Amino acid sequence: xxxxxxxxxxxxxxxxxxxxxxxxxxxxxxxxxxxxxxxxxxxxxxxxxxxxxxxxxxxxxxxxxxxxxxxxxxxxxxxxxxxxxxxxxxxxxxxxxxxxxxxxxxxxxxxxxxxxxxxxxxxxxxxxxxxxxxxxxxxxxxxxxxxxxxxxxxxxxxxxxxxxxxxxxxxxxxxxxxxxxxxxxxxxxxxxxxxxxxxxxxxxxxxxxxxxxxxxxxxxxxxxxxxxxxxxxxxxxxxxxxxxxxxxxxxxxxxxxxxxxxxxxxxxxxxxxxxxxxxxxxxxxxxxxxxxxxxxxxxxxxxxxxxxxxxxxxxxxxxxxxxxxxxxxxxxxxxxxxxxxxxxxxxxxxxxxxxxxxxxxxxxxxxxxxxxxxxxxxxxxxxxxx
Amino acid sequence: xxxxxxxxxxxxxxxxxxxxxxxxxxxxxxxxxxxxxxxxxxxxxxxxxxxxxxxxxxxxxxxxxxxxxxxxxxxxxxxxxxxxxxxxxxxxxxxxxxxxxxxxxxxxxxxxxxxxxxxxxxxxxxxxxxxxxxxxxxxxxxxxxxxxxxxxxxxxxxxxxxxxxxxxxxxxxxxxxxxxxxxxxxxxxxxxxxxxxxxxxxxxxxxxxxxxxxxxxxxxxxxxxxxxxxxxxxxxxxxxxxxxxxxxxxxxxxxxxxxxxxxxxxxxxxxxxxxxxxxxxxxxxxxxxxxxxxxx
Numbered sequence: 156x157x158x159x160x161x162x163x164x165x166x167x168x169x170x171x172x173x174x175x176x177x178x179x180x181x182x183x184x185x186x187x188x189x190x191x192x193x194x195x196x197x198x199x200x201x202x203x204x205x206x207x208x209x210x211x212x213x214x215x216x217x218x219x220x221x222x223x224x225x226x227x228x229x230x231x232x233x234x235x236x237x238x239x240x241x242x243x244x245x246x247x248x249x250x251x252x253x254x255x256x257x258x259x260x261x262x263x264x265x266x267x268x269x270x271x272x273x274x275x276x277x278x279x280x281x282x283x284x285x286x287x288x289x290x291x292x293x294x295x296x297x298x299x300x301x302x303x304x305x306x307x308x309x310x311x312x313x314x315x316x317x318x319x320x321x322x323x324x325x326x327x328x329x330x331x332x333x334x335x336x337x338x339x340x341x342x343x344x345x346x347x348x349x350x351x352x353x354x355x356x357x358x359x360x361x362x363x364x365x366x367x368x369x370x371x372x373x374x375x376x377x378x379x380x381x382x383x384x385x386x387x388x389x390x391x392x393x394x395x396x397x398x399x400x401x402x403x404x405x406x407x408x409x410x411x412x413x414x415x416x417x418x419x420x421x422x423x424x425x426x427x428x429x430x431x432x433x434x435x436x437x438x439x440x441x442x443x444x445x446x447x448x449x450x451x452x453x454x455x456x457x458x459x460x461x462x463x464x465x466x467x468x469x470x471x472x473x474x475x476x477x478x479x480x481x482x483x484x485x486x487x488x489x490x491x492x493x494x495x496x497x498x499x500x501x502x503x504x505x506x507x508x509x510x511x512x513x514x515x516x517x518x519x520x521x522x523x524x525x526x527x528x529x530x531x532x533x534x535x536x537x538x539x540x541x
Numbered sequence: 542x543x544x545x546x547x548x549x550x551x552x553x554x555x556x557x558x559x560x561x562x563x564x565x566x567x568x569x570x571x572x573x574x575x576x577x578x579x580x581x582x583x584x585x586x587x588x589x590x591x592x593x594x595x596x597x598x599x600x601x602x603x604x605x606x607x608x609x610x611x612x613x614x615x616x617x618x619x620x621x622x623x624x625x626x627x628x629x630x631x632x633x634x635x636x637x638x639x640x641x642x643x644x645x646x647x648x649x650x651x652x653x654x655x656x657x658x659x660x661x662x663x664x665x666x667x668x669x670x671x672x673x674x675x676x677x678x679x680x681x682x683x684x685x686x687x688x689x690x691x692x693x694x695x696x697x698x699x700x701x702x703x704x705x706x707x708x709x710x711x712x713x714x715x716x717x718x719x720x721x722x723x724x725x726x727x728x729x730x731x732x733x734x735x736x737x738x739x740x741x742x743x744x745x746x747x748x749x750x751x752x753x754x755x756x757x758x759x760x761x762x763x764x765x766x767x768x769x770x771x772x773x774x775x776x777x778x779x780x781x782x783x784x785x786x787x788x789x790x791x792x793x794x795x796x797x798x799x800x801x802x803x804x805x806x807x808x809x810x811x812x813x814x815x816x817x818x819x820x821x822x823x824x825x826x827x828x829x830x831x832x833x834x835x836x837x
Binding site for chain 2: 329358360365386391393394415421422423538
C-alpha cells in the first residue's frame with residue numbers, strides 16, 4: 156500500500172513538471188534562432204562582424220516589440236572556424252535548442268560540413284560563406300547571403316576585357332575560399348578569351364610570397380595577376396609585387412572588402428581592382444539607388460555601436476538575420492513554413508544586394524550586386540574602367 | 542633559369558633563412574643551458590613584434606623596439622621562474638608538454654590583448670613599395686635590415702659566449718651541470734639568463750621582420766616549427782650550424798618554387814626534418830658521439 160502511494164505521488168510530481176515545462180514554452184513567446192559564427196580564430200574577421208551585426212539587429216527588433224509580439228532569441232555559437240565544432244553546434248542547435256533557423260557558418264569549409272545536417276534536420280540554414288557549392292546543387296533548406304564567386308570572377312574578367320588583358324596568372328590561398336575561387340576562375344577564363352598561364356596555390360598563412368612573384372614576373376607574357384585569398388596574404392602579395400618592381404594590374408577577390416586591408420598593404424594597395432558590394436562606396440551612390448538608405452543605416456548603426464569600420468563581411472550576417480526575421484514574421488515559429496517564406500522573398504533589399512530567391516536560386520543575388528572598386532590614396536572608390 | 546631569377550630566389554631564400562636561423566638559435570641557447578626544447582620560442586618572436594607595435598604611438602621606433610625586447614626578456618625570465626625553476630629533474634616529455642602549454646597560454650593571451658587583426662611596424666626605410674636594385678635584383682630595404690640584424694645577433698652572441706665571463710659560465714653549465722655547480726656557478730640564474738637571452742633575440746627578430754611578414758597572434762606557431770626543423774638540421778645545440786642550416790633551408794624553399802608547385806613549399810621543410818631524423822638525427826653538423834652523451 157505504502158509503495159503504491161509513493162509511486163502515485165512520484166508519478167504525479169513528474170507529470171506536473173512535464174506539464175509545467177511545456178506550458179512554460181508555450182506561454183513565453185520566444186522564437187529561437189541559432190547562429191554559428193567564427194567569432195574567434197583565423198576567420199574572426201568574418202565571424203566577429205557577422206555576430207555583432209546579427210546581435211545589433213536582434214536587439215533592435217526586440218526593442219521594437221519583437222516579431223508579432225514574440226521575443227527573438229539569438230543563440231550564438233563560436234565555432235572558431237573549425238568544421239568539427241560547427242557540425243556539433245549545428246546538431247545541438249537543431250536537436251536540443253530546437254531553433255527555427257540557423258544563420259552562418261562564416262566559412263565555406265564549415266558551411267559544406269553543416270549543409271547535410273541542416274538538410275537532414277529539416278532546419279533552415281542561411282550561410283554567410285561565399286563558395287558556390289553551398290547552393291549548387293541546391294538543397295531545399297540551405298541558402299546563402301554572400302554574392303556568388305562566379306559573379307566576382309565574371310566582373311573581374313569583364314574588366315580585364317575592357318583593359319585588353321588576355322594572359323594572366325592566378326594565385327590562391329589553400330583554404331576553402333581560395334580553392335573554390337581558383338576553380339571558378341580557371342573554369343570561366345576561356346569563355347572570356349583569357350588564358351591562364353600560371354595557377355599557383357600557396358599556404359594561406361604564408362608570410363612572404365617573393366619567390367612566387369619572382370617566378371611569375373620572369374614570364375613576360377603575364378599581363379595581370381588575380382589573387383584569391385584572405386589576410387594577410389592579400390596584402391603580402393601586393394607588397395611583394397611592387398617591391399619587385401612589377402607594376403602589372405593586381406585584381407583581388409571580394410575578400411578584400413575592408414578598409415583595414417588597404418591600410419595593411421599601404422602604398423602597395425594603390426590601384427588594386429576588386430569586386431565588392433556597394434557598402435564601401437555608399438557615399439558615392441546616386442540617391443535613387445534602392446540600396447543606399449539601407450547601407451547608410453547599417454553603416455552608421457554598426458559604427459556607432461561597435462566603434463569599428465563596417466565591412467562587407469558584417470553585411471552577410473546582417474542580411475541573414477534580416478531575411479530570417481522577415482520570414483518568421485510571415486510564417487511564425489514553424490521550420491517548414493519559415494523555409495517556404497524565405498524561398499518566396501523577392502526584391503528584398505540587403506547590404507549585399509537585392510535578394511530574390513527562387514526554388515532553383517538559393518542565393519538570390521544577380522551580378523548587379525557587385526560593383527568594381529579600386530584603391531586610390533588609401534581609400535576605396537568606384538572603379539571607372541581605366 | 543636566368544641569372545636574375547637565380548639571384549632573386551637566392552635573396553628570398555636568405556631572408557627566410559635568416560629568420561629561421563635566429564629562431565633556431567633561440568632554441569639552441571635554452572637547450573644548451575637546460576636540455577629543454579622550448580616550444581614557446583615562436584611566441585617570443587610574436588610578442589616582440591606585437592609589443593613594439595603597441596608602444597609605437599608613445600615613443601620613437603628605435604626606443605619602442607628596445608623596450609619591446611626588454612619587456613619580452615622580462616616575460617621570458619618570468620616564464621622560467623614560474624614554470625621551470627621549481628621542477629626537480631623533470632623528464633624530457635614533461636618539459637616538452639609544459640613548453641607547449643606555455644606557448645598556447647601566450648598565444649591565447651595575445652589573442653585577448655591584441656585581437657585577431659594583423660599588424661606591422663612601419664618599414665624602417667621607405668614604405669611598402671620602396672625597392673632598390675642590386676644589379677637586376679629588386680629588394681625591399683627591409684630585407685637588408687633583417688639580414689643585418691640577424692648577422693649582428695649571431696656575431697654578438699658568438700662574442701658573448703666566447704669572451705665574456707657570463708658567457709663562459711653559461712657554456713660551462715651546458716657542458717656539465719654538476720661540474721659547473723662545483724665551480725661555484727649559480728646554475729639556476731644561468732637558466733633564467735638563457736631564457737632571457739632567447740626571448741630577447743626572438744623579440745628583436747620579430748620586430749625587424751614585422752614589416753615584411755606582418756604579426757598576428759598566431760604567427761609564432763609556424764615559426765617555431767621551422768625554427769625547430771633548422772635547429773635539428775644543424776645539430777641541436779650548435780648555434781653556428783643553425784645559421785648554416787637556416788640559410789640552407791631558406792634557399793631550398795625559395796628555389797623549390799621553380800620546380801614544384803608552390804603548394805608543396807611547407808611540405809619540403811617537414812620532409813627534410815623527417816629525413817634528417819631518420820638518417821642523421823644528430824644533424825648535418827653534429828657529431829654522433831657527442832650526441833650520444835647528451836640525455837636528449
